[in-house]
Each structure stands twice: as C-alpha cells, then as structure tokens.
Amino acid sequence: MKSRDEVLRITASxxxxxxxxxxxxxxxxxxTERYRQAAQLAAERGAIVELLNLGxxxxxxxxxxxxxxxxxxxxxxxxxxxxxxxxxxxxxxxRTLAFSLDGAPVPVAAAPEQGPRPALEPLGRLFVxxxxxxxxxxxxxxxxxxxxxxxxxxxxxxxxxxxxxVRVVEHEEDPGLGAEVATHLFESQFxxxxxxxxxxxxxxxxxxxxxxxxxxxxxxxxxxxxWRAREHALLERERARPIYxxxxxxxxxxxxxxxxxATVDHFRRRWSLIAPQFERGGGx
Amino acid sequence: MRDPRSxxxxxxxxxxxxxxxxxxxxxxxxxxxxxxxxPALARAAGEPPLIRSTRIEKPGRIVLVLxxxxxxxxxxxxxxxxxxxxxxxxxxxxxHVTPLGERVTLVVGQGLDPAGHYRLEVAEPPLRLDLxxxxxxLLFTVILSSALINNFVFTRYLGLCIFFGxxxxxxxxxxxxxxxxxxxxxxxxLSWLLFEFVLKPLQLRFLQVLVFIGVVAFLVxxxxxxxxxxxxALHEKFGIYLVLITTNCIILAVPLLNAAADSGPxxxxxxxxxxxxxxxxxLFLMSCARERVELARVPPSLQGLPIAFALAxxxxxxxxxxxxxxxxx
Amino acid sequence: MSAxxxxxxxxxxxxxxxxxxxxxNPVFRLALSLCPxxxxxxTVLNGLILGIAVLLVQVLSSVTVALARGLIHPRVRIVVYTxxxxxxxxxxxxxxSAFVPALYAQVGLYVKxxxxxxxxxxxxxxxxxxxxxxxxxxxxxxMGLGFLLALVVIGALRELLGNGSLAGVRLTAGKPLLFFAxxxxxxxxxxxxxxxxxWVERRMARGRRxxxxxxxxx
Numbered sequence: 001m002k003s004r005d006e007v008l009r010i011t012a013s014x015x016x017x018x019x020x021x022x023x024x025x026x027x028x029x030x031x032t033e034r035y036r037q038a039a040q041l042a043a044e045r046g047a048i049v050e051l052l053n054l055g056x057x058x059x060x061x062x063x064x065x066x067x068x069x070x071x072x073x074x075x076x077x078x079x080x081x082x083x084x085x086x087x088x089x090x091x092x093x094x095r096t097l098a099f100s101l102d103g104a105p106v107p108v109a110a111a112p113e114q115g116p117r118p119a120l121e122p123l124g125r126l127f128v129x130x131x132x133x134x135x136x137x138x139x140x141x142x143x144x145x146x147x148x149x150x151x152x153x154x155x156x157x158x159x160x161x162x163x164x165x166v167r168v169v170e171h172e173e174d175p176g177l178g179a180e181v182a183t184h185l186f187e188s189q190f191x192x193x194x195x196x197x198x199x200x201x202x203x204x205x206x207x208x209x210x211x212x213x214x215x216x217x218x219x220x221x222x223x224x225x226x227w228r229a230r231e232h233a234l235l236e237r238e239r240a241r242p243i244y245x246x247x248x249x250x251x252x253x254x255x256x257x258x259x260x261x262a263t264v265d266h267f268r269r270r271w272s273l274i275a276p277q278f279e280r281g282g283g284x
Numbered sequence: 285m286r287d288p289r290s291x292x293x294x295x296x297x298x299x300x301x302x303x304x305x306x307x308x309x310x311x312x313x314x315x316x317x318x319x320x321x322x323p324a325l326a327r328a329a330g331e332p333p334l335i336r337s338t339r340i341e342k343p344g345r346i347v348l349v350l351x352x353x354x355x356x357x358x359x360x361x362x363x364x365x366x367x368x369x370x371x372x373x374x375x376x377x378x379x380h381v382t383p384l385g386e387r388v389t390l391v392v393g394q395g396l397d398p399a400g401h402y403r404l405e406v407a408e409p410p411l412r413l414d415l416x417x418x419x420x421x422l423l424f425t426v427i428l429s430s431a432l433i434n435n436f437v438f439t440r441y442l443g444l445c446i447f448f449g450x451x452x453x454x455x456x457x458x459x460x461x462x463x464x465x466x467x468x469x470x471x472x473x474l475s476w477l478l479f480e481f482v483l484k485p486l487q488l489r490f491l492q493v494l495v496f497i498g499v500v501a502f503l504v505x506x507x508x509x510x511x512x513x514x515x516x517a518l519h520e521k522f523g524i525y526l527v528l529i530t531t532n533c534i535i536l537a538v539p540l541l542n543a544a545a546d547s548g549p550x551x552x553x554x555x556x557x558x559x560x561x562x563x564x565x566x567l568f569l570m571s572c573a574r575e576r577v578e579l580a581r582v583p584p585s586l587q588g589l590p591i592a593f594a595l596a597x598x599x600x601x602x603x604x605x606x607x608x609x610x611x612x613x
Numbered sequence: 614m615s616a617x618x619x620x621x622x623x624x625x626x627x628x629x630x631x632x633x634x635x636x637x638n639p640v641f642r643l644a645l646s647l648c649p650x651x652x653x654x655x656t657v658l659n660g661l662i663l664g665i666a667v668l669l670v671q672v673l674s675s676v677t678v679a680l681a682r683g684l685i686h687p688r689v690r691i692v693v694y695t696x697x698x699x700x701x702x703x704x705x706x707x708x709x710s711a712f713v714p715a716l717y718a719q720v721g722l723y724v725k726x727x728x729x730x731x732x733x734x735x736x737x738x739x740x741x742x743x744x745x746x747x748x749x750x751x752x753x754x755x756m757g758l759g760f761l762l763a764l765v766v767i768g769a770l771r772e773l774l775g776n777g778s779l780a781g782v783r784l785t786a787g788k789p790l791l792f793f794a795x796x797x798x799x800x801x802x803x804x805x806x807x808x809x810x811x812w813v814e815r816r817m818a819r820g821r822r823x824x825x826x827x828x829x830x831x
Contacts, residue, residue: 006688009686010686010688010689013684013685013686013689013693014689014692014693014696017692017693017696017697018494018696021494021696021697021699021700022491022494024700024704025490025491025494025700025703025704025707026490028490028703028704028707028708029490029707032707032708032710032711032712033707033711035711035712036707036710036711036714039711039712039714040714043714043715067370067371078370080370080371099371101370101371103371123368123369145397145399149434170718174604174795174796175655175775175794175795176775176776176791176794176795177795258395265372266369266372269372270371270372438796438797439796440652441647441648441649441651441652441796441799442648442652442726443648444647444648444650444651445647445648445731448647490703490707491703492703492725493699493702493703493706493725493728494696494699494700494703497695497699497728497729501692501695532729533648533726533729533730535729536725536726536728536729537722537726540722540725540726541722544721544722583808584811584815585808585809585811585812585815586804586808586811587811589804589807590803590804590805590807590808590811591804592804593800593801593803593804593807594800594801594804596800597797597798597799597800597801597804598797600796600797600800601795601797604795604796604797
C-alpha cells in the first residue's frame with residue numbers, strides 16, 4: 001500500500017514538473033517568436049538594402065519559387081509557381097504566376113482533378129526592389145555545396161544584370177581557411193561583373209595582385225559607388241580575370257563561385273519569363 | 285569439455301556448439317541482406333530495361349549504357365535538367381553513339397556535379413530518368429562524413445568530458461565506444477520518429493530539447509534494466525558505461541543536428557551510425573596514444589589532462605586532412 | 614568540497630564566488646563541460662555569449678531547485694533536475710535566437726547542449742538541493758562566472774593569436790598564428806592554459822609548504 005502511494009507521488013511530481021516546464025516553454029515561445037521573426041526580417045531587409053545600395057523608400061517584393069510536381073504519373077502537368085508578396089507581410093494575399101516547364105504560362109488555380117496532389121517543392125527565393133515604380137535591383141538567394149556543408153548566400157544584381165554584391169549568410173567552413181570566403185575581401189571580387197561574364201567565371205590559384213588586394217581593402221571603408229568610380233581602371237582589368245581562390249581553400253572558393261554562376265544563370269532565365277507579368281501586375 | 289579425450293573425439297562439433305549463440309544474428313543478417321537485394325534480383329529476372337545504367341562524368345558528360353539502340357540520337361531528342369530546376373534545361377551540345385548503339389554519351393555545355401541530382405527526359409521513346417547517386421552511396425557518404433570529416437570529437441568538440449575521462453585504457457575505450465554507438469543509433473531513431481510525427485505536425489519544435497533528453501534518459505534506463513534482467517554478463521561489462529551516458533552532449537547532439545537539418549530517416553540513421561563510429565574511433569585512437577604517454581616523461585605541469593588535450597589537438601590536426609574527402613570528387 | 618558540504622552554515626558569498634572562479638573553475642580545474650570551451654571560443658564574443666547563457670541557466674536552475682527543495686521527491690530528483698535545466702536552456706535558446714540572432718547563428722547548437730553540461734547538474738545536486746535560496750544563487754553565480762571567464766580567456770587568446778583581432782577589432786595586420794583559430798588550436802590553447810594553471814598552483818603550493826615538511830602536491 002505504501003509503495004503504491006510512493007509511486008503515485010513520484011508520478012505526480014514528475015508529471016507536475018513536466019507540465020510546468022512545458023507551460024513555461026510555451027509562454028516563452030509565444031513571447032519570443034514575434035521578436036525572432038522581426039529580427040530575421042530586419043536582417044534580411046538590411047542585407048538587401050546594403051547589397052543594392054538602396055535608400056529609404058524602396059519597396060521590396062519577395063518572390064518564392066515552387067515546383068508543383070503536378071498530377072502523379074503525368075509529368076506534363078508539373079509547373080513552376082512564383083508567389084509574389086511584399087517583403088515581411090506574410091498575411092498579404094500573394095499574387096501567383098505559374099509556368100509550365102517549357103515556359104508557357106498556365107492558369108494558376110487549376111481545378112484540382114482527381115486524387116491528392118503532391119506537396120510543392122521549394123525552389124528558392126528572390127527579392128525584387130523597386131524605387132518609384134521602377135525596378136532598382138534584385139537579390140537572389142543561392143545554395144552551394146561547400147567543403148564541409150552547404151553554403152547559403154545572397155547575390156545582389158542591378159537592373160542591368162551586373163553583380164552588385166555577394167554576401168555569404170550561412171556556412172560551416174573551417175575558420176581561418178574556408179570561412180574566408182565569407183569575408184568582404186573574397187565576396188567583393190564578384191562586384192561589377194556582368195551576368196555574361198559570370199556565366200564563364202572560373203577560379204584561379206594565382207595570388208591576388210597587390211594593387212587589387214589593396215583596392216578591395218579600401219572598399220571596406222568607402223561607399224561602393226564612389227569606390228567604383230575611383231578604381232574604374234582596376235575594376236575593368238579584373239573583371240576579365242577569374243576569381244582568386246582563398247589560399248588553402250580552393251574547394252570552398254570554387255564551390256561559392258560555381259554556386260554564384262548557377263544562381264545568376266537560373267535567375268536570368270526565370271526573370272525573362274516572369275518580368276512581363278511582374279510589370280503588368282504593378283506593385284501588388 | 286574439460287576431458288581431453290572427449291575433445292579429441294569430437295573435434296568438429298565442439299566449436300560449432302560454441303559458436304551457436306552467433307548463429308542467430310548471422311541468420312538475421314542473411315535475411316536482411318536478401319530483403320535489401322530483392323528489388324535488384326526481381327529486376328534482373330524480368331525483361332532487360334532499355335537503359336541499363338547511367339553515369340555522370342566530370343566535365344559535363346552523361347554516359348548511358350543501353351540494352352538496344354535508341355531510335356533517335358539527335359540532341360533535340362534529349363532534355364536534361366537539374367532536379368532542383370526542372371524548368372531550366374541544360375543544353376545538350378553533342379551526342380556520341382558507339383557503332384553498335386549500346387552506349388550513348390551526351391555532352392552538355394557546362395560542368396556537372398557527379399554527386400548532383402539531375403533529370404533526363406527522352407522524347408522518343410518517351411522516357412524519364414532520375415540521375416542521382418544511389419541511396420547506398422549517399423548513406424555511405426553521410427556515414428563517412430560524420431565519422432571522419434565532421435568527427436564529433438575532433439571537429440565539433442562534443443563529448444569531450446567522457447572522451448578524456450575514459451580514453452585512458454584501450455579496453456574501456458572500446459567498450460565505451462561500442463555502447464555509445466549503439467545508444468546513439470537507438471536514441472537517434474526514436475527521437476527522429478518523435479520529432480517527425482509528433483513535434484513537427486503539432487508545431488512543438490520548441491520542446492525539442494526537453495523531449496530529446498527525455499528520450500535519452502528513458503532509453504538508457506530501459507536498456508539498463510533489460511540488460512540487467514536478460515544479459516547479466518553483458519550488463520556487467522557495459523552497465524557502468526550506460527550510467528555515464530544519460531546526460532552527455534554527444535548523444536543529445538545527434539537528434540538536435542537531425543532536427544536542425546530536417547533529415548529523412550535514412551540520413552538520420554546514417555548520421556547516428558557515423559557519429560557513433562567516429563566517436564568509437566576517436567576513443568580508440570586516443571587510448572592508444574595515451575597508453576604510450578603513460579610511459580613517456582612529461583613535464584609535471586603538463587601531466588594528466590593538459591597533455592591529453594595536446595594529444596587530442598594533434599589528432600584533430602590529422603583529422604583535418606579528411607575534410608573535403610568525398611566519394612564523388 | 615567535502616568540507617563545504619559538512620558545514621551546517623552556508624559559506625559566505627565572497628567565498629562562493631571565488632570558489633567558482635578560481636578554486637573549482639569548471640573548465641580549468643574540474644575539467645567539466647569542456648566541449649563548448651573548445652567549440653565556440655574562436656572569438657571573444659562567441660565565448661561571451663555562451664558564457665552568459667550558461668551563467669543564466671546555472672543561476673536560474675539553482676534558484677528553482679533551492680525554491681522547490683521540499684517538493685522534489687528524492688527518488689526522482691535527478692530526473693526533475695534535468696527537466697528544470699532543459700526548460701531553462703530552451704528558454705535561453707529561444708531568447709537568444711530572438712534578440713541576438715547574428716551571434717546565436719554561430720553558437721546555436723552549443724546553447725541547446727548546455728542541457729547536458731555536467732557542471733550544472735552537479736551544482737544542483739551538491740549545493741542547491743541542500744542550501745536555501747540566497748547561497749544557492751551565489752553558488753550558481755560563482756560557478757557560472759567561472760565558466761564565463763574561462764570561455765572569454767580562451768576566446769581572447771585564440772582570437773588574438775589566430776585572427777589578430779580582439780572582439781572583432783583588428784589589432785594586427787595579418788594573422789599571427791592561424792593555427793590557433795583552427796579546430797586543433799582550441800585543444801592546444803586549453804592544454805597550455807591548464808598547464809599554466811597547474812604551474813601556478815604548484816608554485817603557490819611549494820611556497821606555502823616550504824616552512825612545513827616537503828612533499829608533492831597530489
């Protein structure tokens with residue numbers, strides 16, 4: 001009898017502890033989630049504004065890209081969907097565009113035919129910034145398979161399809177070696193290259209020329225437009241050359257460069273598809 | 285058995301009887317192997333498929349091995365895309381066909397990743413092929429990567445307390461490594477089930493730490509009781525390590541990493557397996573080195589833990605050589 | 614340690630803090646909770662953020678256990694301690710990810726792993742479950758502070774030697790000793806710091822023992 005009492009008391013005490021703990025955690029979650037999302041959004045918006053050198057008053061549209069696998073067994077029905085939404089307003093109604101895999105526009109709200117449809121697969125995100133109703137630039141999110149794990153990065157692209165900047169936002173490379181690809185010194189090597197130049201971009205193990213190295217270091221202290229005007233000759237010379245790999249981390253350097261090349265290529269081809277639709281729809 | 289005469293009279297049976305406890309696991313292993321190979325065997329029995337095998341070669345070439353020639357082999361007959369971008373075809377520049385037509389090589393205009401996931405569509409005859417590394421290769425890659433490249437001890441620095449605590453003797457190190465690997469796989473899989481089917485659908489991700497540590501404590505306790513009741517010899521040997529496991533970061537890290545990466549069942553299993561093997565390897569290497577150091581003259585201030593840390597640093601330096609190791613590069 | 618336990622009166626606040634920082638420094642003296650000591654200490658800021666998280670978790674858990682002393686059934690006390698720690702760790706995890714996301718991105722996994730730190734649960738078992746609120750608070754504070762200082766010292770050493778900067782401020786032009794920023798360098802930094810602590814202790818012990826009979830320190 002006494003032992004049963006004991007068991008009951010133990011059970012009660014552990015259950016109580018668990019319940020109280022879960023309640024505290026639930027409350028904390030509800031309390032902090034809002035701030036976490038706000039911080040994430042602010043970081044994203046900050047990166048976009050900085051990459052594209054935007055002033056205040058720019059409005060940013062987030063475009064989420066999805067692959068709709070279509071009806072099972074009928075590959076012809078699969079499509080790519082683009083969900084357009086003002087950045088940071090998850091509740092706003094999304095404008096959706098959809099294209100078949102061959103690039104033909106398809107009606108979005110295709111009536112669900114028989115059977116359940118497979119879930120959408122995410123194909124990455126891009127952001128379109130507009131100032132006074134004209135496109136001021138794009139930021140595209142990309143992924144690359146790095147030396148250890150994946151590298152996630154953002155690429156800023158001007159309306160004229162020139163790289164406005166590259167920013168590594170997530171990586172697990174070795175500190176001191178592969179992690180150097182996430183520094184300004186490496187990232188700003190992409191600056192000013194056109195999409196056509198990026199399409200043939202490679203990596204070299206040659207050491208970076210002293211004058212270029214010094215110029216890239218100066219970029220950390222000078223605003224980008226001013227720097228570009230001043231270093232015009234150097235920039236012109238280096239644009240034709242490959243990316244200089246980080247010493248001791250050629251694989252990481254190559255991974256990021258390949259990732260940038262593929263991401264810019266994908267973006268350019270997809271944008272040519274959605275741009276007319278995007279313009280017509282205005283800023284909704 | 286002790287009588288020498290009886291041993292010489294039945295020399296062959298005695299070992300067989302002694303080996304009997306292992307016969308059951310061996311049978312299970314055979315059954316598992318058969319199940320794993322069943323699809324391949326079934327395929328071999330039917331009509332040979334048109335495309336026997338596909339392979340991606342490094343500078344942008346796809347090799348198809350066929351059982352009979354294709355009717356059309358012009359580049360327009362093929363549509364090649366990345367699985368992650370099926371709307372953006374990669375242009376097929378040239379098609380090379382061997383005289384008998386049993387081997388077709390497609391040359392595309394860009395570099396391909398042999399570990400990547402691609403899709404090839406053929407117009408005539410209508411065909412769709414997924415080109416990706418086999419699941420076994422992926423499994424092996426994850427195991428390799430978590431055991432060597434991202435070794436828990438030497439590159440993620442997990443489980444150091446236990447690591448320095450039990451790596452003094454080779455025998456304990458081996459026992460500990462085996463126990464850890466086993467517990468990591470079981471807790472890893474159970475946590476994955478809970479995370480995937482309870483926490484994720486109910487949007488209770490924020491409870492993961494509480495739930496995972498509960499799983500570890502529960503499983504270790506259960507294992508301890510079951511071992512004590514059924515396999516007391518095994519329990520005597522490994523029971524002492526089990527107690528040490530409950531609050532250990534290396535066990536907990538497996539479900540946390542899986543949850544962070546949203547891994548599937550196969551990857552979760554491989555990560556648990558690889559990390560366990562990596563930890564056992566680390567323990568073994570370290571114990572070998574430390575047994576040697578016992579005999580060496582170490583400056584008094586460095587004796588004990590400091591020299592062990594320096595040793596671990598040297599091994600970690602050696603393990604850096606593994607990073608970048610890949611089956612596909 | 615055993616002397617502390619036998620005393621019916623809790624030790625003074627000053628004694629408790631000094632104990633945590635020097636005599637029983639969790640990293641250098643007790644060699645407990647070493648994982649983060651190597652993992653996150655490539656820079657001062659990372660060490661600091663994890664140190665603060667540990668300090669807060671330790672203090673909060675100590676206080677909780679000291680308050681709930683009477684309610685916890687002795688049979689299941691370890692389980693309940695674990696739950697308490699897990700709760701505070703999760704709270705800390707969510708708070709850090711919400712308010713310092715940039716720093717959290719680098720130490721995220723290790724914040725969650727605080728739950729498995731032997732040092733926290735051992736303080737609950739040895740101290741907070743036996744003493745009232747105020748001394749438990751100071752004991753937790755001292756231990757947490759000792760941990761925080763250890764992480765900051767290792768972080769400073771590694772950042773200065775490996776990266777030539779301190780708390781993100783560049784002090785030298787190049788990278789003096791890249792080795793210290795690498796994974797292996799963390800092990801070596803701790804080895805040298807531990808050896809240094811041992812050396813200091815041996816020197817002090819020798820100085821103290823000179824008048825008395827000789828004999829080596831165990």
